[in-house]
Amino acid sequence: MPNFEPKIVAFVCNWCTYAGADLTGTSRIKYASNIRIIRFPCTGRIDFMLLLQSFALGADGIIVSGCHPNDCHYTSGNFHARRRWMVFRSLLDFMGVDINRIVFSWVSAAEGAKWAQVVNNTVEQVKKLGPYENYKKLGQSFF
């Protein structure tokens, strides 16, 4: 698949990663345009059903990113997100979902360059994996 341009959805928190991505812009650091960002108040708000729906509707990769541990604007939302991910990850793996397509990261409001790197790495990684047709086919039946 030489010209495959993956669709990546990013679920980010408002206070750290969204602001970090703003800083990437303010610093004029370029990154792959495959990414579409959805803003949440906190990673703690991110329901993992959203990830499954994204795959079902044709996303090839997903980024979930929020504040570093201890830096959460709401004290502990990112810890809940991390804990949820730890549990959900093995469940997804067990069910046969390709967990290499989900990237969980911490990007602070000061890490504009890191955000560009996370996006570019994810795009590269998903390009190697190719389009995620399996789940899309499966998902069409229930979404």
Added chain:
Amino acid sequence: MARIGVFICHCGENIGGTVDCAKVAQSCSQLPGVVHSVDYKYMCSDPGQNMIKEAIKEKKLTGVVVAACSPRMHEPTFRRATAEAGLNPFLCEMANLREHCSWVHPKEEATTQKAIDIVRTLVEKLKRNEAIFPIKVPVTKTALVIGGGVAGIQAALDIANGGHKVIMIEREPSIGGHMAQLSETFPTLDCSQCILTPRMVEVAQHSNITLYTYAELEGLEGFIGNFKVKIRKKAKSIDEKLCTGCGLCTTKCPQKKIPSEFEQGLGSRPAIYVPFPQAVPNKPVIDRKNCTYFTQGKCKVCEKICPTKAIRYEQTDEIIEVEIGAIVLATGFDIKRTDFFPEYGYNKYKDVIDGLQFERLASASGPTLGAIKRPSDGTTPKTVVFVACAGSRDPAKGIEYCSKICCMYTAKHAMLYKHKVHEGTPYVFYMDIRAGGKMYEEFVRRAIEEDGVKYVRGRVSRIYERNGKYIVVGADTLLGAKPLEIEADMVVLATAGIANDGAEELAQKVHVSYDPYHFFAEAHPKLRPVETNTAGIFLAGACQAPKDIPDTVAQASGAASKVQNLFSNDELTREPLIAFVNRMLPPYYSTCVGCFLCQTVCPYNAIEKEEIKTRDGKLIKTIAKINPGLCQGCGTCVALCRSKSIDIYGYTNKQVYAEVAALLSD
């Protein structure tokens, strides 16, 4: 039926130069529900905002998507415009085409396509927005000022003079901070203590200020206008009410050789001590780590000698709980010590000192009473080398920023030295002289032209000892990088200004963000320089970034004015983007089953139990209820709720699922 207006901003060339805005507007006009779609050069300008307002009225819009910069920048602007046109402000959404699109991608078809995708996503979200209304909460009109340096003092006095109560906490035994340590201040060369100590006394005597020294913040709960803080008053081991501050105990304490923190280790103090003679409050504390009684179990000399019987060895730390409405963080900065510079003779040379140590040497109340003497042998140095940018602007040392104050204080040091030692020769090694400020450049000129300070543009590579002299090896880059060796008697390093010890921990306690160097982060670098991202918490002074006294005082007054601004209302309005539990008609009442798992994850204790009863008082079911005063809108409970009974305004399940679907629908 939704009637949505889409407004695409060019932001001059910022978006328009990369994204084909006309095409985005054209494409968005085809979206279901969109009845109006235009592009314009500057949406945030007055004519731009008027376009939006007129369109809302003329086209009877039910919602507005402004595709421009980050919502973190202009969401309030456009929501205000929307409200002015008579539409609920929460029916306005922003699509981030600048920071997340035009600034980070090249000018090509894919970038314009991404812009269209972003707008389409927000249009779908907006269709599911509801009109919501701000929440009003009462304000506790007491401020907490953390840190008693010049920033904290200025902020506290400003707020107190405005007629509001202030609680100030300072972790050291006295207020005054670094400014109390300084000898004289640039560019006026007036004595630092002469201008500071009257203000310290004013703080202690002000009827609106409660001062707790030797105290630290233990914990913080609540939200803007309604914080609850716990303050740890560390045990001073004296009864402050009985102590008269006569100081007899400090003269008789057998421990006399403890390096004084205030004198930067150049002088010593006893174990029961007042940090410096002008301290406020002027009452001693016992340093338990060094006290003979606390380390060896016997001594009690101070207890025997105290005329008012004020010594309390059994005293323990005390936790005080207070309710406050706003916080000013004024915890200041610190400097890197000379041990950061092995190449400059770390731990070997007593005469290689840092800037604060030089301040103490030059201070009339310092260990040498203002005479410039070498710490090693007490002789007067004939040649002194001042090294600017020791650590600052040095990526190899991990400190890339400019510490801002060093150019000026180095010029001041060299000048003070020359004024005190007329026959001496001061050298300054510098990278650039950054003397931006009123009368600053003139001050540096004076040092060079009138006082004959020898400025050498170049960096010092190493310092070593030879025949009792310190050989400073550097280069004069203005003379063709000629290697240069200066035989100095003393070297003063203008070491980098860094965040204060414990800044990171404090930031986490009060939930404010900080930069990679642990300086507290302001809400916006240009437009909101004294606010933090946490509402009700403000910044003053060098805890935000290194800055000099005039800048610190200005920022402290700015923070104080923000606090008074907040206190000028009896109620304050909060964004209503909070969680709620669904309610429905009988016999269901709510899908909530009352498992209360949400209670366990809520960081704000905002989830309460609500009993639903029949008219005659019979309990039907117990469900969760969100306290709108406490909820901050993180949404952790929303994602956790098993029965999907909790949702959050602004990010409802309907909205976010619609966003995902819209985003992937092309």
